[in-house]
Amino acid sequence: MSFVKEFRDFAVKGNMIDLAIGVIIGAAFGAIVSSIVDDIFMPIIGIIIGGIDFSGIVLTVGEARVNVGLFINAVVKFAIVAFVLFLVVKAINSLKREAAQEPVETTPAPTKEEILLTEIRDALRANPRV
Known part of the structure; x- marks a missing residue:
């Protein structure tokens, strides 16, 4: 496998792209947090x-x-940042719990005809002479 192809396969994996997007969003989030702390919270606390x-x-x-x-x-x-990440993780965990609690579709109860046919089948199996 050539070096270029190997690098391309590595760079276009879903995890690598997700990581890159996370880093970019994290940098933007860091700038927002810096502005909130420096321009809003710290003057108020002061x-x-x-x-x-x-x-x-x-x-x-x-x-x-x-x-x-x-x-x-x-x-x-x-x-x-820690508090915001805590809220995000808490929301994700809550969504996971809700998804896990959703009822799983069960098969419907057999109809009267299905029950009758099952009984006939079982009777025929029990009496092989017929």
Whole structure:
């Protein structure tokens, strides 16, 4: 098998395309979460606790700068992403449970004619002389 054909087979598999779509959507979702945290939640939290801008919180240790505020923003972003993913997984599990609980089609009960024919068949099998 040639290298190009092998690569093509690998690249066009359904899982690879699904993964690529997931990465692209994840990147876009990450930008949305960053905007929500940076532009909406953190200013509101800052106002609630006295007007503190978390992104500006910096500790200086000697020559090093420790950006505590950026870390706090990252933790809030993580919490939001984790919560949204929890809701998505919970919804998917709920749908799976509903699908599993749907009644499976059963065969209908035999009609009177089918019962009679079954009895006749069984009687003929029991008495092979007929």
